[in-house]
Structure formats: C-alpha cells, structure tokens
Amino acid sequence: MSSRAQKPSLLSKKFSAQFSPIRISADMLEGDKPLAVYEFTNIFFPNLIPSIVTLLMDMERHSQRLIAAIAPLKRERLISDLEGVTVEIRYLIKDKGKELVALPINICPAEVLRNAVLAKRGSRYTEKMQEEINQILTSFITKEIRRRIKSMIEGTLKTLIAKPRMPATLKKLLSLGLIDREGRLDQGTTIEDLISGKYAELFKKVVPEELINEAMMLKETIKACYDWEGEDYLLSANEALAEKGILEIALGEIRGEGRAPKEANL
C-alpha cells in the first residue's frame, strides 16, 4: 500500500509533513491569550478565519466546475507548466516570538487541476477535516464557557464568604480546601465536578440553583451542538491499550495459577 492511502488528518502527528491548514499550540489553551486574540480578531478582522476556511472549501468545491470550462489541451498545458509550483500563504499569530496559531495554506495548482479533471474531490478539505477543525474550535469555546462559569461561581462564593453569617456548607468547603477565603476554587476542581459530579452535592447547597442550571444548560448546549463532550476521547486508543495491558497482566496471573475461571484469549 502506498503512503497515499493514508488520509491527511489534523489528528495525526505526522500531519504537518503532509498538509496542515491549521496548527494550534496546545499550550495556548491554558492561558488568557486565546480569548484576547479572539476578541482582537473579532474587532479588527471579523470573520477572518471562517472566511479563509470557507474560501478554501469553496475553491475545492467549485474547482471542478471552473476547470471544466477550460479546453482540455489548455488544461493539460497548464498542468504541465504548473508542475512543482506551490502557492504558500502563511497566517501566523505569535506570542513573544512563539507560534500560537498557524494557518499555513499550501496549494499545488497542478494537483488541483489534475483532481478536477479526474472529478475527484480534493483530499485536503474533506468533511472529516472540517469536523476536526470544528472540534478544535469547540475546545476553545468550551474552555471559554468553563472559564466564565468558574468566574461566576467564584464571584458568588466570594460574596457569600464576605457575609457575617457564613453558611455551614461553605465552611465545609473551606475546611476541605475546595475553595479558599477569596472564593477561588481548588486548582483541580473542574466545572463538571461542581455541576454534575464530584462536589455537586456540596456546591448545590451554596451555589444558587439558577447558576447550576445555567452551567448545566451550557454543557448540554455544547453537547447538543457539537456532539462532543470530551469524554469520548478519554477512552483513547492508548487508554484502551493500557486497560487491556492491565487486564492481561491481572488475568494472566490467575491463569498462571490455574485459577482462571474460563479460558481467556490472553
């Protein structure tokens, strides 16, 4: 099988070696920079990124129709003349020289023409890639929503702590170290912990119900809109491998002792 069989994917580590329309520094998601960049871009270059993506998608989508209008001989000559030519556009956002977002667009005109002649959809902007781009953008949105919910909850807790008669549950949260005297949440606490999991019972007693409901609603919205919640990815291929590995060792130990309950395919 040739390497052509491997479809380009943003998820692939080797992707940049093939074609990489968007690259985002994962570290960027940790700080406040994405929001600032997003706000700046929205003010000065509204719809910039969606426009570029749409333009590229349209190019792919309509290229067949446009190129069909060119006479076959002229098309062949163009393909031959353009062989090896690449058009490269770079869109970069840097923070102190470190690349945060890169949108390197590489177009090979000969390849575009050739694909159009073969009536073949370009491999670069497939639906799958669009889906992956959506996922990356969704991760930004999710992060921002989480930040806002966290900030709302912390604001509420801070107000409650400042009251002369502090609710007993709040005292418990403080004593457990889940919040500090400023109402800030423990470093490891996630929004999911507060609204539906780990600390939900405790927080429910001190955080207004409307706030919890709002957070739940936002979470549901993300899930419904993007059908992506993050949990799917918890069971990554490596996670599955690790689980299998652990079971293999555990069950192998029983089998070694002749205690396996039935023959496993170990």
Added chain:
Amino acid sequence: MSDARALIYVPVLHTQKEAGEIFLSLKGDEAEKHVGTSSDEQEKSVKEMWDGIHEKIQNANISCSTMRIYQDAMPVCGREKEIAEKLAQKSSRNHQLILELVRKGASLEGTEDPELLIEEYDNLSQLISKAFVSMQSYRDSLNEYKEKGAKLMMQRDAFIAARIKSTLKEGETPLVFMGVRHELEKLLRGSFVINYIIYRLPFKKVGDIYNV
C-alpha cells in the same frame, strides 16, 4: 447527622505515558501499536498527578491499618498483591501507590468479578484490533465497544459495590481507585459518604484530546 461511613474515591485516568510504559513492557507487536510518545511535559504532569494523589491520601489522616483498598480491574483471586506487584514493576504509579499503602498496613481486596473482566478483555481486544487501521475505523469500533460495554460496566459496578459492602470490616475505611468510565459512585452514595481525592488531572490539551 448521617451514620453512613466515609469512603475515599480516587478517580483514575490512564495517561499516554502510563499506557506506553505498561504496553512497552508487554509483547512486542501490540506494544508497537502504542500511539505516539509522551513529551517531558506529559511525563511531568503524570508524576505531578500521582504525587498529588499520594499527598492528599497522606493528608487525609487515615491510618493505613484501617484502610481497605479496592482497585479497578483487580480480580477476586487471592493473588491481588502479586498482581499489584507485577503492575507496579511495569511502572504503574497507581499500583506503586497501592503497594506502598499495603506495606504500611493497608489491606488490598480483590475487587472485580474475573468472568466480567475476561469479557471486558475480549471487548477491548476487538476494539484495539480495529483501532489502528484508521481514526474512522477506531471511532466506529469505539461506538460498538461503548454499546456493548455500557451493560458490562453496569454489571462490573454492581459487583464492585456489593464486594465493597460485603468485605469491609468494622472500623475500616474503603479507598477506591476507579477508572473514570465507572459510575460506581451512584451505587455507593446511599451507603457511604464519598470523599473524592482528586489532584489536578492533566488538563486536556488539544494534543491530548486528539491523541497527537
């Protein structure tokens, strides 16, 4: 005041680094399937996470001699300690921590029904066999696995909950290490006051989410 006993719950997430180490120690062909390698940063995150859990358990001020440990994927077989030792040797921080607690006097209890674990193993084997063909193939097989796995996971959880209730002795505190896919808490809430020990799990960066 409720009479319910306290239970310490440690949600466990296998990381790429840990997965890699466990798998590299296994048979070659499968180990080769391990996706990607961990960066120093990831390695640091894993270490920090387990150091944090370790510290929080210590700070919980529970005597090890009154601690009974229940562990995800630990079959009821009488060889629990040997299994933990093997996995600890394969660099599993989870099992290294368990062994440390056992050395200090904690009891390690067989937790899961071996029959159900074999079923889980077979399902995972099927999933993995398709996982490395392509991302799409993995997603398809993951959906299939999730459908099959949901019922199995409920059975596993029911067994574990019953096991905890039946083996826990008077004056003991259960320390439960469970993978994030389990929903054991739901079955334990009525009988125990659950205290979660969570250290900041490494934030799911894009790279982690997408297995890059």
